[in-house]
Amino acid sequence: MKLKAMYSFLNGDLNQIEEQLKMTVQTSDPLVNEASLHLLEAGGKRIRPVFVLLGGQFGTYHFEKMKRVAVALELIHMASLVHDDVIDGAMLRRGKETIQAKWGDQFAMYVGDYLFARALEQMCEIDDPVAHHILAKTIVEVCRGEIGQISDKYRFDQNLRRYLQRIKRKTALLIAASCQLGAVVAGAPEAVHKKLYWFGYYVGMSFQITDDILDFIGTEKQLGKPAGSDLSQGNVTLPVLYAMKEQTLKEQIIKVNERTTSHEMEHVIDGIKRTNAIEKSYELGDRYLQKALHTLQKLPRNRAWTALYNIAKYIGKRKY
Amino acid sequence: MDMQQQMEQVRTRIQRAIAHSYVDRYIQPRIIDEDRILFALSMLRSAQVDANIALDYVFAMMLIQLALDTHDEIDEQQTIQQRQLTVLAGDLYSGLYYEFLARRHDISLIRRFAEAIKEINIQKIRLQQLSLDDLERFHCIGVIESALLCKLAEHVHADEWGELAYHLFSLKRVHRDGAKSKASIDYIDYCKRKLQDLLPFHIDEEVKERFSHLLA
Numbered sequence: 001m002k003l004k005a006m007y008s009f010l011n012g013d014l015n016q017i018e019e020q021l022k023m024t025v026q027t028s029d030p031l032v033n034e035a036s037l038h039l040l041e042a043g044g045k046r047i048r049p050v051f052v053l054l055g056g057q058f059g060t061y062h063f064e065k066m067k068r069v070a071v072a073l074e075l076i077h078m079a080s081l082v083h084d085d086v087i088d089g090a091m092l093r094r095g096k097e098t099i100q101a102k103w104g105d106q107f108a109m110y111v112g113d114y115l116f117a118r119a120l121e122q123m124c125e126i127d128d129p130v131a132h133h134i135l136a137k138t139i140v141e142v143c144r145g146e147i148g149q150i151s152d153k154y155r156f157d158q159n160l161r162r163y164l165q166r167i168k169r170k171t172a173l174l175i176a177a178s179c180q181l182g183a184v185v186a187g188a189p190e191a192v193h194k195k196l197y198w199f200g201y202y203v204g205m206s207f208q209i210t211d212d213i214l215d216f217i218g219t220e221k222q223l224g225k226p227a228g229s230d231l232s233q234g235n236v237t238l239p240v241l242y243a244m245k246e247q248t249l250k251e252q253i254i255k256v257n258e259r260t261t262s263h264e265m266e267h268v269i270d271g272i273k274r275t276n277a278i279e280k281s282y283e284l285g286d287r288y289l290q291k292a293l294h295t296l297q298k299l300p301r302n303r304a305w306t307a308l309y310n311i312a313k314y315i316g317k318r319k320y
Numbered sequence: 321m322d323m324q325q326q327m328e329q330v331r332t333r334i335q336r337a338i339a340h341s342y343v344d345r346y347i348q349p350r351i352i353d354e355d356r357i358l359f360a361l362s363m364l365r366s367a368q369v370d371a372n373i374a375l376d377y378v379f380a381m382m383l384i385q386l387a388l389d390t391h392d393e394i395d396e397q398q399t400i401q402q403r404q405l406t407v408l409a410g411d412l413y414s415g416l417y418y419e420f421l422a423r424r425h426d427i428s429l430i431r432r433f434a435e436a437i438k439e440i441n442i443q444k445i446r447l448q449q450l451s452l453d454d455l456e457r458f459h460c461i462g463v464i465e466s467a468l469l470c471k472l473a474e475h476v477h478a479d480e481w482g483e484l485a486y487h488l489f490s491l492k493r494v495h496r497d498g499a500k501s502k503a504s505i506d507y508i509d510y511c512k513r514k515l516q517d518l519l520p521f522h523i524d525e526e527v528k529e530r531f532s533h534l535l536a
Binding site: 027028029031032080083086087089105106107109110111112113114116117118120121123124127129132133135136137139140142143144146147150151 | 340342343387388391392394395396400401403404405407408409410411412414415416418419422423425427428430431434435437438441442444445446448449
């Protein structure tokens with residue numbers, strides 16, 4: 001089953017969210033509009049809005065409220081992508097020129113800040129301090145996580161716990177907040193929205209671990225970048241941590257730096273793939289997935305429940 | 321507590337909030353604009369806002385100002401690491417403002433400041449465009465420099481301070497950038513005249529004194 005088919009009952013609402021996103025980013029300045037639409041038209045899975053809408057189905061689902069939260073989360077995500085492209089010096093995203101490649105770093109900074117402000121304006125239509133508190137805390141943690149990712153680059157002495165904390169902040173928290181916020185805004189009981197938070201958290205962890213595995217086993221065509229890019233950029237991910245249990249390989253891995261050639265990298269990547277690191281990483285990813293499914297068992301059954309179940313399964317099995 | 325002590329408190333709170341051992345190693349120390357703090361404190365005092373609430377408002381506003389100023393510093397001369405951390409430090413300060421006001425349950429001020437951030441960034445983008453005439457350029461500068469203070473003024477029903485902030489902080493910026501063209505010199509004269517009209521209403525001597533060099 002394709003991902004979109006798992007929540008097809010949300011199609012009407014998702015279309016309206018897409019429209020709202022377009023309307024929200026519009027201003028009187030044509031250049032700001034062009035840049036914002038350039039971003040929106042690059043597409044994306046809109047997975048955060050999907051999680052918000054599904055979370056909302058566990059309470060009293062008012063679409064107008066859901067829409068505000070979903071749009072806010074997607075805009076925050078978009079703002080972070082624009083700034084990430086400045087951080088990475090990326091020229092392409094989803095096959096389209098990035099904002100910074102097209103208009104420059106400074107311009108991209110302003111567009112990112114503009115989108116963040118638009119997101120908060122949307123969120124302010126929600127008069128619920130708990131919702132704001134959750135979102136604000138998430139944003140701060142995500143930023144701290146990104147800073148942590150930079151400080152951890154090429155640090156091969158880090159442990160598993162550090163890696164898990166980093167991917168929690170990088171990926172899991174925003175998915176957890178998306179699931180939880182939908183339910184909070186729909187007035188679901190605390191016991192329910194907290195479970196949705198944990199569901200999102202476990203799914204997010206599993207998702208990121210899979211992403212980190214695919215970086216080694218995916219093809220350049222599937223990944224849109226050369227295999228092993230994470231390691232060559234200094235990101236010490238789960239397969240690397242497991243592979244370093246082998247002393248000889250560890251000695252090669254810790255020599256990786258900005259100047260390592262692609263030929264040398266191929267050698268290291270082959271070495272990692274020959275160990276049981278990929279298998280062990282899948283095992284840990286699966287443990288998170290099982291935790292997500294276990295958390296879901298404690299939630300009331302409805303069509304959103306089924307969709308969340310299928311999405312979690314899909315994420316666990318995805319190949320790219 | 322006098323204004324100087326309040327200003328010191330805001331400074332200390334900001335420094336404590338933004339301290340980050342890793343980021344601080346790579347990016348320049350942040351410059352906290354005391355003129356803005358003093359102006360905002362004076363405005364809030366005149367609007368009879370409780371002193372502790374005033375400190376919170378100014379603290380939140382200055383976090384945003386730092387976030388925006390930090391993002392202005394992105395340039396090609398920086399090392400990759402400096403650039404990366406400059407982006408993220410600015411993002412972090414924005415998040416901290418939101419987190420702080422969310423904890424205070426002050427959704428209305430979050431909204432007002434978000435409107436200001438939106439306006440400021442639109443004007444920053446416009447300012448980069450070459451097709452602007454002098455008047456449009458000065459208007460962009462006015463909004464960039466004063467939108468946060470104007471929104472805070474609206475929030476405490478002290479709208480007359482918004483106009484004062486607009487002219488005072490535009491004047492400061494044009495002055496700082498070095499008034500080389502005739503248009504800049506004329507604009508400085510215009511702002512000074514406007515400020516002569518606006519200043520007579522109750523403004524602390526401390527504020528007048530602080531900005532006196534600009535008005536001379």
